[in-house]
Structure formats: structure tokens, C-alpha cells
Amino acid sequence: MTDAIAYARPKYIGKSIQRLEDSRLLTGRGRYAADFQVPRMAHLAFVRSDQAYARICQIETHDAKELPGVIGIFTASDFAHIPEITAPSKMLNYHPTFCPVLARDFVRYVGEPVVAILAEDRYVGEDAAALIEIEYDPRDVAVTAREASSPNAPKLHDSLGSNTIFSRQFAAGDCVKAISDAVHVVSGQFCMTRKTSVSIEPRAYMAEFEPQKDTLTLHSATNIPGIVRDEIGRLLGLSGNKFRVVTCDVGGSFGGKGSLYPEEIIVCDLALRLERSIKYVADRMEDILSSSQAFEEEVAATLAVDENGHFTALKADILGDIGAYSIYPWTAALEPVQVASFLPGPYRIPHYTATVRGICTPKPPTGPYRGVGRPMAVFALERLVDKAAFTLGLSPTELRRRNLVGTEEFPHRIGSGIIWNRSGFHECLNAAEEAVDLPSIQAEKTSRKDKWVGVGFASYAELTGIGSRIAVAPGMPMNTGAETATIRIDATGAVSAVFAMSSHGQSLETTLAQIVAEELGVLPEDVNVIQGDTSLTPHGTGTYASRSAVIGGGVAVKATRGLLVKVKRVAATLFGVSPSDIQTGDGNIFVPNTNFAINFAEIARLVYSDMSTLPQEARETLEFQATYDPIVGTTTSATHAAVVEIDPETLLIKLRRHFVAEDCGRLINPLVVNGQVHGGVAQGIGAALLEELKFDDAGQPITATLADYLVPTSAEVPDLEVAHIETELPDSPGGFRGMGEGGTIGAPAAIANAVTDALSQLGIEVNSLPITPSKLHALIAAATKQDRQE
Amino acid sequence: MSSKTHITLTINDEPYRADVEPRMLAADFLRDELALTGTHIGCEHGVCGACTILLNGVSVRSCLLLAIQLDDAEVQTVEGLGSTREMHRIQTAFREYHALQCGFCTPGFLMTVQDILNTLPLRNDKEIRDALSGNICRCTGYDHIVKAVRSLVTERDKIANQ
Numbered sequence: 001m002t003d004a005i006a007y008a009r010p011k012y013i014g015k016s017i018q019r020l021e022d023s024r025l026l027t028g029r030g031r032y033a034a035d036f037q038v039p040r041m042a043h044l045a046f047v048r049s050d051q052a053y054a055r056i057c058q059i060e061t062h063d064a065k066e067l068p069g070v071i072g073i074f075t076a077s078d079f080a081h082i083p084e085i086t087a088p089s090k091m092l093n094y095h096p097t098f099c100p101v102l103a104r105d106f107v108r109y110v111g112e113p114v115v116a117i118l119a120e121d122r123y124v125g126e127d128a129a130a131l132i133e134i135e136y137d138p139r140d141v142a143v144t145a146r147e148a149s150s151p152n153a154p155k156l157h158d159s160l161g162s163n164t165i166f167s168r169q170f171a172a173g174d175c176v177k178a179i180s181d182a183v184h185v186v187s188g189q190f191c192m193t194r195k196t197s198v199s200i201e202p203r204a205y206m207a208e209f210e211p212q213k214d215t216l217t218l219h220s221a222t223n224i225p226g227i228v229r230d231e232i233g234r235l236l237g238l239s240g241n242k243f244r245v246v247t248c249d250v251g252g253s254f255g256g257k258g259s260l261y262p263e264e265i266i267v268c269d270l271a272l273r274l275e276r277s278i279k280y281v282a283d284r285m286e287d288i289l290s291s292s293q294a295f296e297e298e299v300a301a302t303l304a305v306d307e308n309g310h311f312t313a314l315k316a317d318i319l320g321d322i323g324a325y326s327i328y329p330w331t332a333a334l335e336p337v338q339v340a341s342f343l344p345g346p347y348r349i350p351h352y353t354a355t356v357r358g359i360c361t362p363k364p365p366t367g368p369y370r371g372v373g374r375p376m377a378v379f380a381l382e383r384l385v386d387k388a389a390f391t392l393g394l395s396p397t398e399l400r401r402r403n404l405v406g407t408e409e410f411p412h413r414i415g416s417g418i419i420w421n422r423s424g425f426h427e428c429l430n431a432a433e434e435a436v437d438l439p440s441i442q443a444e445k446t447s448r449k450d451k452w453v454g455v456g457f458a459s460y461a462e463l464t465g466i467g468s469r470i471a472v473a474p475g476m477p478m479n480t481g482a483e484t485a486t487i488r489i490d491a492t493g494a495v496s497a498v499f500a501m502s503s504h505g506q507s508l509e510t511t512l513a514q515i516v517a518e519e520l521g522v523l524p525e526d527v528n529v530i531q532g533d534t535s536l537t538p539h540g541t542g543t544y545a546s547r548s549a550v551i552g553g554g555v556a557v558k559a560t561r562g563l564l565v566k567v568k569r570v571a572a573t574l575f576g577v578s579p580s581d582i583q584t585g586d587g588n589i590f591v592p593n594t595n596f597a598i599n600f601a602e603i604a605r606l607v608y609s610d611m612s613t614l615p616q617e618a619r620e621t622l623e624f625q626a627t628y629d630p631i632v633g634t635t636t637s638a639t640h641a642a643v644v645e646i647d648p649e650t651l652l653i654k655l656r657r658h659f660v661a662e663d664c665g666r667l668i669n670p671l672v673v674n675g676q677v678h679g680g681v682a683q684g685i686g687a688a689l690l691e692e693l694k695f696d697d698a699g700q701p702i703t704a705t706l707a708d709y710l711v712p713t714s715a716e717v718p719d720l721e722v723a724h725i726e727t728e729l730p731d732s733p734g735g736f737r738g739m740g741e742g743g744t745i746g747a748p749a750a751i752a753n754a755v756t757d758a759l760s761q762l763g764i765e766v767n768s769l770p771i772t773p774s775k776l777h778a779l780i781a782a783a784t785k786q787d788r789q790e
Numbered sequence: 791m792s793s794k795t796h797i798t799l800t801i802n803d804e805p806y807r808a809d810v811e812p813r814m815l816a817a818d819f820l821r822d823e824l825a826l827t828g829t830h831i832g833c834e835h836g837v838c839g840a841c842t843i844l845l846n847g848v849s850v851r852s853c854l855l856l857a858i859q860l861d862d863a864e865v866q867t868v869e870g871l872g873s874t875r876e877m878h879r880i881q882t883a884f885r886e887y888h889a890l891q892c893g894f895c896t897p898g899f900l901m902t903v904q905d906i907l908n909t910l911p912l913r914n915d916k917e918i919r920d921a922l923s924g925n926i927c928r929c930t931g932y933d934h935i936v937k938a939v940r941s942l943v944t945e946r947d948k949i950a951n952q
């Protein structure tokens with residue numbers, strides 16, 4: 001490998017510095033949205049639909065209104081002045097949905113808010129909720145995408161021609177011919193069931209009304225404060241001088257807090273109308289039922305391979321179950337289209353065609369969830385790759401090696417149009433193969449009778465830090481590709497760095513401080529990173545789609561370099577030398593090998609307060625603002641390896657090892673990167689082995705608590721092993737690639753392949769996730785029955 | 791609904807008296823009445839562990855208790871463990887090992903760890919993982935939490951064997 005990063009290890013970037021945000025979070029002094037309390041604050045509770053699809057006939061609120069402590073009861077007609085939430089897109093064949101903030105005329109999923117109750121406290125609000133009666137006229141439902149996509153299925157939105165709210169084709173080359181010419185063809189039908197983010201902090205909003213200035217501050221558990229500010233501002237007719245969104249501490253999102261929700265619009269609207277502060281905190285059941293859900297796709301795919309084991313063509317049909325509404329701002333196309341965009345993976349596949357359809361069903365809307373589309377895409381493709389390896393009698397790693405885009409072949413355009421730039425595709429695969437020690441597992445497989453042992457690999461590439469040339473979601477008319485930052489030294493010499501992003505666990509207060517400190521020559525703990533407040537920056541969207549290290553880190557580098565030029569210019573005037581003679585480090589500004597030295601506090605005093613030392617024109621404001629847009633984005637890659645063992649009696653699937661080799665470029669803070677990989681892998685383990693939102697035939701959710709929707713605990717997650725390949729990234733300010741989602745992208749596929757490997761003697765394949773002991777039991781029963789019949 | 795019950799208790803070594811509705815949850819009492827918002831609520835049905843506090847030295851879920859059950863009790867919440875300037879060793883171990891990301895589950899974990907360090911041998915990682923399995927963290931994947939606890943166990947056992 002010739003282009004591994006060959007820089008002298010800088011001082012702060014690349015160091016496992018302890019986090020600057022930790023002391024408040026560890027001592028219970030963090031401030032999450034639910035923690036805010038102000039005088040006269042009122043509390044909001046909701047009555048939500050208990051029907052999947054029904055007409056609202058009547059809402060009886062009389063008794064609830066009479067209850068002492070109830071301030072007001074509101075239904076859709078009370079919010080007639082607020083336009084419906086609708087997500088526009090320039091995508092062809094896309095039909096937006098229109099979602100009123102409270103259900104009007106119809107409810108379209110269990111959990112949809114129908115009545116809002118404002119009360120002195122939440123206990124009274126829930127008492128009132130229990131007194132409200134809603135009469136529904138249930139409609140026929142088509143609960144699965146398959147049912148709902150049939151021509152005579154009941155339509156969920158009368159205004160739409162059918163339940164298919166978008167469709168899109170991808171085509172490169174001549175797939176039909178390539179498949180018919182192929183020596184080997186493998187196919188499969190793959191399914192990823194519905195998941196949800198489950199951040200441990202449920203969604204929470206507090207709209208603080210400040211009568212002194214007639215302004216509104218929304219303290220929101222969101223990861224897109226800028227988008228929320230802009231859109232609520234538009235819906236309610238508020239501009240940024242009257243309305244701001246502040247995130248403070250946010251207890252995780254993983255995508256679930258990354259869309260606009262009716263509840264946050266309602267708290268704002270009522271706070272303004274009633275001129276008092278209002279809080280809403282979802283309980284866990286509300287959070288599971290009404291936060292965006294995820295995945296739920298079926299992918300039928302075929303991979304063609306020539307006699308040398310080279311992939312020649314890939315064909316796929318993707319059916320996405322998008323739920324009841326197309327979510328703002330991402331649209332319902334986000335997840336399923338991303339499956340098609342990334343399906344060809346890190347491989348050379350000359351011919352590609354895919355069709356994608358998104359189908360409305362009477363279930364909660366789907367939205368972004370860590371990995372977006374790619375967990376499904378990688379699962380489907382990597383299962384096909386393993387099937388092909390089996391057919392060809394090659395080892396899974398050898399077949400991958402033959403087809404991964406080679407080091408000299410970048411940039412490489414895949415069939416969906418995405419371009420991969422140099423990233424450690426082969427290096428990651430090699431590292432994973434080496435880590436696993438295949439011969440010893442092979443030996444164990446043959447010798448052990450008490451356990452079925454299997455190993456599985458998954459390689460993938462992802463586009464992170466997406467710039468303005470590509471919309472994060474298909475056709476979304478919004479610039480998510482740029483970030484602006486302001487770095488400033490104040491009169492005391494303190495450095496503050498203002499960003500429009502917002503951390504919800506990503507450690508931005510530390511990693512961005514490391515970058516600024518490194519570039520400016522101060523200590524990380526001297527840099528105050530300010531983020532998540534829309535009033536402090538002209539524009540910004542938030543933290544999502546593995547963008548903050550790339551775009552935020554990039555703008556931090558750019559803005560700090562701009563500031564450093566000013567600092568050097570001032571110091572050069574002071575010392576009577578050239579700016580290029582000046583160096584900085586550890587809080588000092590100096591000319592090497594001379595007595596010329598000054599610290600940041602002193603130079604700040606000379607610039608701002610002392611009027612005699614420096615000439616007036618040299619006293620520049622020590623502040624610099626920059627914008628950075630990576631235009632396209634960065635390629636991140638990884639290979640995961642999973643080792644599982646299955647107990648033949650209980651069919652318990654135990655993940656024994658999980659290894660990740662990943663290339664996210666230059667590491668800012670290895671401890672933080674490892675933490676992100678671990679967390680992502682744990683969610684991937686959940687997707688593979690545990691997590692499934694289930695609905696019955698009437699569309700009733702049957703997994704509405706954390707006792708039914710199982711997320712991994714410490715007992716299900718093994719020690720996680722991570723190796724970093726740091727391939728250089730030319731033409732980028734920091735050399736950083738995004739990596740927040742990768743763990744979730746690779747893990748499900750690797751685990752599915754490992755379980756399939758463990759079951760190879762039974763000829764069973766894992767093509768639907770999660771795979772649980774009871775599903776395994778059913779698969780084994782079906783296989784034995786088939787055996788007996790043959 | 792409005793008849794209130796008088797309770798007296800000690801929280802983080804300070805005496806408190808309050809009149810509470812009999813139905814008020816202990817977690818809501820701490821957070822909403824006393825502004826001790828370090829105790830977090832993640833599920834309200836005893837599954838996630840975010841609301842864990844120590845009640846007379848034993849870890850309990852404050853979402854499954856009523857405030858009136860705290861009458862006469864000694865309660866410890868995360869606010870009593872250490873301060874931002876002077877953290878408890880469990881807290882510094884969590885920081886050293888990067889055992890928290892968003893921090894929402896963290897107070898509950900810290901309370902649980904305090905309890906299990908006092909009561910369980912925690913001989914190996916499996917025992918540590920089992921002891922922690924009543925607390926859910928969605929961010930960290932647990933690896934760093936287990937490492938932090940392992941270091942605390944090693945320190946504990948070293949001192950005990952001296």
C-alpha cells in the first residue's frame with residue numbers, strides 16, 4: 001500500500017483525548033430537553049389513534065375539558081392555520097403525502113396523534129386523555145407492502161392514485177443479456193423487517209415563550225435543528241429573529257430524531273398562542289409508535305458470474321414499505337432508493353438494473369435510521385456473494401478479492417452512478433480475513449458436535465460527508481452539503497468555535513476542539529465548541545448521514561486556518577518579522593530560535609484592549625468565518641467478520657466474535673471512532689438477531705414496549721474488535737471520512753452469512769433478518785420436512 | 791387526586807420534606823419536584839435502567855417506585871456521586887474508557903456499577919456483562935463500559951488484597 005497516510009503524527013488530531021463533554025454528562029448535569037423547567041410551563045399529552053386506518057366520526061372531549069388542571073383540548077380544526085406537513089422532491093414518479101399536525105378526517109396508523117391536551121401537569125393531561133372518546137369507522141387495511149401494492153388493495157390516501165407513492169429505475173449496461181450469457185447465476189429473495197431507532201432518550205420538546213422579547217425557543221431533542229427551525233418557521237410564519245431551535249444535550253437519535261414531527265410544531269404553535277412555555281415528552285410507547293421507523297424491505301436479486309468468478313451483472317427488484325406518510329424532509333424515497341443506489345457495493349459489476357417502489361401502508365412513517373438503505377443493500381448483495389462463492393467452490397474471501405474494485409481502479413463508477421474514490425477495499429478484506437483465522441474455525445466446524453459454528457464476512461463501501469452536488473435524499477430540494485463555522489478569539493484570549501451542527505453523542509465538542517486546537521496551536525480544552533443553536537449561525541442543517549467529521553471537520557480546518565493567518569499577521573507586526581516566520585503551539589505564538597513569544601491571551605489584549613502597542617490598522621478582529629462543501633463526498637469502506645455458534649438444542653445464536661476493519665481516513669480521536677463503530681455494530685447485531693417491529697393483520701402493533709422490541713444488552717454483544725486502515729484522502733481539508741453509520745451497515749450481512757455458514761450442513765440460508773431461535777426452528781422444520789418428502 | 795402525603799427523606803446526604811400525590815412516581819418526584827434531572831427516564835416500565843437510583847444503598851428503578859415509598863429512606867442519585875469538578879472514581883473511569891456517548895443511559899449505569907462493585911465478585915467479563923445487562927445503552931455497544939468496569943474491579947480487588 002503506497003498511499004497510507006505518511007504524516008508525522010500531529011499533536012491532537014489522532015489522539016485518544018478524553019471527552020470535554022463528559023464531566024457534565026457523567027454527573028447528571030447535562031441538560032436534555034425534558035430537563036427544562038420554567039415558571040407557568042404547561043404540559044402536553046396526546047390521544048393517539050388506536051386504529052390503523054379509520055375515518056374519525058366524532059371526538060367527545062366534554063368530560064376532559066371539565067377536569068381541573070386542564071388548560072385546553074385541541075383537535076385538527078384548532079390547527080387549521082398550519083399547513084400540512086409535506087415533503088417535496090424533484091424525483092419523477094414521486095407523490096407527496098399531506099399530513100396534518102393532528103389527524104383530520106382519517107387516521108392512518110396506530111399512534112397517530114388525534115387530540116392534544118394541554119394541562120398543568122402531565123398526570124392531569126393523561127387523566128384527561130382517558131376521558132376522551134373517539135368514534136372511528138374502521139376501513140379495510142392492506143398491512144404489508146405486498147398486499148398494499150396490489151391494484152385492488154384499499155387505498156390509504158384517497159388523493160393518490162394508488163398506494164405506490166414512488167417508483168424509480170436504475171439501469172447501466174445490458175443486464176438481461178449479461179445474465180443470460182452468464183455461466184453462473186445466483187438469486188435470492190431477501191427481507192429486512194421493520195426496525196426503530198430506540199434512542200434511550202424518548203423524543204422531547206420544550207417551547208419556551210419569552211414574553212420580554214416576544215420570542216420562542218424550542219429546546220428540542222432533534223439532530224436537525226436547522227431544518228426544524230426553517231420548516232417550523234415557514235409553517236408558523238416565524239423568522240429567525242423570533243424563533244430559534246436549541247438542542248443542548250440530546251440522548252441519541254440514530255435517525256429517529258432526524259425528521260420533523262407534528263408534536264414539535266404543536267408545542268411551538270400553542271406556546272405562541274397561549275403565551276406560555278409548553279413541554280411535551282414522549283413516553284416509550286409513544287416513542288416506539290410515532291418516531292420514524294425503518295427498513296422493512298424486500299429485495300429480489302440476481303447476480304451473474306463468469307467462469308473466472310468475476311461478477312458480470314446484478315439485477316434487483318426492491319419493494320419498500322414506507323408506512324403512512326412520506327416524512328419531512330427526507331421523503332419516503334430515502335430508504336428504499338438508497339438500497340438501489342448502494343446495492344452494487346464495492347465491486348466491479350458492469351451491468352446493473354434495479355427497480356424500486358415505495359408503498360404506503362397503515363403503519364408509522366419510515367425515515368432515516370443508522371445506515372439508511374445500506375444495511376439492506378449489503379445484506380442482499382453479500383448473501384448473493386456467498387451463494388456465488390458456494391456455487392463456484394471458492395472461499396467467500398477469495399471471491400470478494402476477485403471482484404472488489406482494485407487500488408489502481410479508482411475513481412470507479414458503480415451501476416447506480418455513485419463514484420468510489422480510493423479507499424482501502426482490499427486492505428479491509430485482508431485484515432478481516434487475517435483476524436479470523438479461518439483454518440481453526442474450519443477445524444472446529446468439523447470436530448465440534450455440541451455447537452454449530454460458522455463464520456461470515458461482509459464488505460461494503462459508503463458515501464459519507466455528502467456535498468452539495470448530491471441530495472442526501474433523492475430529489476430533496478435542500479442543501480445539506482455545506483457547513484459554515486466561525487472561530488474567534490475573544491478579548492481574554494479564549495477560543496470559541498461556532499458550528500451549526502449538533503452532537504447527540506458523536507463527541508463533536510471534543511473532536512472539533514481537537515481540530516481547532518491543532519490548527520491554531522492551542523490546547524483542546526481551551527476551545528469552546530458551540531453548536532446546536534440556530535440563532536448563532538446563518539444556516540445549517542444538523543448532524544446526520546455521517547457528515548459531521550467530514551463537513552464539520554473540514555470547515556473547522558478551513559476556518560481555523562483563516563484565523564491563523566490573522567493571528568500571524570498581528571504577531572508579525574508586533575515582532576517586526578514576516579508572517580511566515582511565526583509559529584504557534586500549546587497556546588503560544590512565537591518565532592523559533594528567538595525571544596519573540598507571546599501567548600493568545602496577550603495577543604488578544606494587544607488587539608482588543610491595548611490602544612498603544614499595535615498600530616490601529618494592525619488591530620484586526622480575531623475572528624474568521626468559512627464555509628466548506630465537499631461537493632461530492634468521501635468513500636468509506638470496511639469488511640466485517642462475524643463468528644457465531646448455535647446451540648443445536650435451544651437454537652440460541654451466540655455471536656462469539658465480531659471484527660471490523662474499516663477505512664475512515666485520518667482518525668481524529670481513535671477512542672471516539674471505536675465508540676462509533678461499536679455502537680453501530682451493536683445496532684447491526686440488533687437488526688440481525690433481535691429487533692423486529694411486528695404488526696398484526698389489522699395493523700395493530702404488537703411490539704410496543706422494550707420488553708417486546710428487543711434491543712441488544714451487554715449480554716448479547718461480544719467484545720468488539722476494530723482495526724483502522726487510514727488511507728490518505730487528497731484534496732480534502734482534513735483527510736477525514738465519515739464513519740458514524742458503518743457498524744450498522746456491515747454487521748447484519750456478516751452475521752447472516754455466519755449463521756448460514758453454521759447451518760451449511762442443513763442447507764439452510766438466512767435470507768430474512770432478524771434470524772431468531774424460533775425462526776431458525778421453523779427453517780429447520782421446513783428443511784427436514786422437505787428432506788423427508790424427497 | 792389532590793390529597794397529598796407528607797414524606798421526609800435524605801437525598802445525597804441532604805434532608806428533604808415534601809408533600810406528594812400518592813400516585814407520583816419517584817422518578818418524576820426527583821426530576822420535576824426537586825429538579826434532580828440527572829435521573830433519566832427512558833421507558834417507565836423497568837426495562838432500560840436509565841432511572842436507576844440507590845435506595846438505602848441498593849440499586850432500584852425509580853420509575854417503578856412511588857415517591858411515597860421513599861419516605862424515611864436514604865436515596866442517592868447521580869448528582870450525589872461526584873461533581874463536575876470532582877468526579878467519583880467510577881465517573882473518571884467512564885470518561886477514561888469513553889464509556890458514554892450521548893450520556894442519557896449513563897446515570898443509570900453509574901448507579902448500577904456502584905451497587906455491583908459493592909455486592910458482586912465480577913470475576914470475569916461474562917459476569918460483568920451479566921451484571922450490567924439490566925441497563926440498556928443504545929450508543930456504546932457496551933464494549934467500553936465493560937472495560938471501564940473491569941478496570942474498577944481490578945482496582946477494587948487490588949485494594950482488597952493489600
Ligand code: FES
Nearest residue numbers: 832833834839853
Ligand atoms: S425508565 Fe425506569 S427502567 Fe427505564
Ligand code: FES
Nearest residue numbers: 891895927928929
Ligand atoms: S450513551 Fe447514549 S444510550 Fe448510552
